[in-house]
Amino acid sequence: MRMREDARRSKRWALAVAAVVGATAVLTACSPAGTPAPSATASETPAGRAGAVDIGDGREIYLECHGSGSPTVILVSGVGDSAEIWSTPGAEGSDTPTVYGEVAEFTRVCAYDRPGTSDRSTAVAQPTSPQTSVDDLEKLLAASGETGPFVLVGHSYGGPIIRLFASDHPDQVAGLVVIDGLSEDLDAELTPEQRVLIEQLNAPTQPDAESFDLSTVVAQLRDSDPVPDVPVIILTADTSQLTPELIASGQLPAGLDQSVADALWAAQLAAQGKLTSKFVHAKHVTDTHSDHYIHLGNPQLVIDSIREVVDAAKSGGADG
Secondary structure (H helix, E strand, O other), X not given: OOOXXXXXXXXXXXXXXHHHOOOOOOOOXXXXXXXXXXXXXXXXXXXXXXXEEEEEOOEEEEEEEEOOOOOEEEEEOOOOOOHHHHHOOOOOOOOOOXXXXXXXXXXXXXXXXXXXXXXXXXXXXXXXXXXXXXXXXXXXXXXHOOOOOEEEEEEOOHHHHHHHHHHHOHHHEEEEEEEOOOOOOHHHHOOHHHHHHHHHHOOOOOOOOOOEOHHHHHHHHHHOOOOOOOOEEEEOOOOOOOOHHHHOOOOOOOOOOHHHHXXXXXXXXXXHHHHHHHOOOOEEEOOOOOOOOHHHHOHHHHHHHHHHHHHHHHHOOOOO
């Protein structure tokens, strides 16, 4: 199940441009990982579970949870990434900590496969939207018996999902960690030509692969209710993935030269700078020593941030 290092590196290259603008898009076909897991059963213990959960309407979503304690941490991946990404060691090797494994040492943690990220969850029509993903997460948590309060951790496209979930269920959310999250302010930073480029980058190469429409994401975020006053940490990548080597590789759309790459990177940083205004209290960390995949490039920072929010939630405080 675990991605090989070369495959993981290829995927991160394939996602590079959209990662720079906060919307990880599948440029190179990535086959859904794994085989369908057996449905979850009542015999599973609270200490650990891994399997498909029936959420109704003939659909199942893969869920895995380990550890104990409260609040429960819910890991929400970027577009196209399954639960596996949180248990994958970073590029430095297998001895580096993984977010899922380390968080399970101090509280309960869950990760899941949204439709289109693996064959362990029932496929649905694409593109999807953050609100649709929120609705699925609601059903998944209810059907699985996992109870709040929750600390939600969202990477990239997972950022809008956890924000909308917190808006819809303020009483269930104890804190948020946003990892280089997609923001509605990105849209205002882009030229029409750059928006077209993002649409091209987000075009899936497989019919059932997860995808989204940027304008829908922006509209849903702008129409959402405020996020509750809970501890929030925002992590922003400080390293662009659009290296000269990648630009010269031929994997990217024609016309995407270094000047365009620099403009996209500037747009992402500008949007990230405005993200703290979406929360009553938020700590913004920009010195992350990582590209878009901070949970792979600097997993200890993500682990420490989650622990900080969990501890603040337990004490009833919020970072300001």
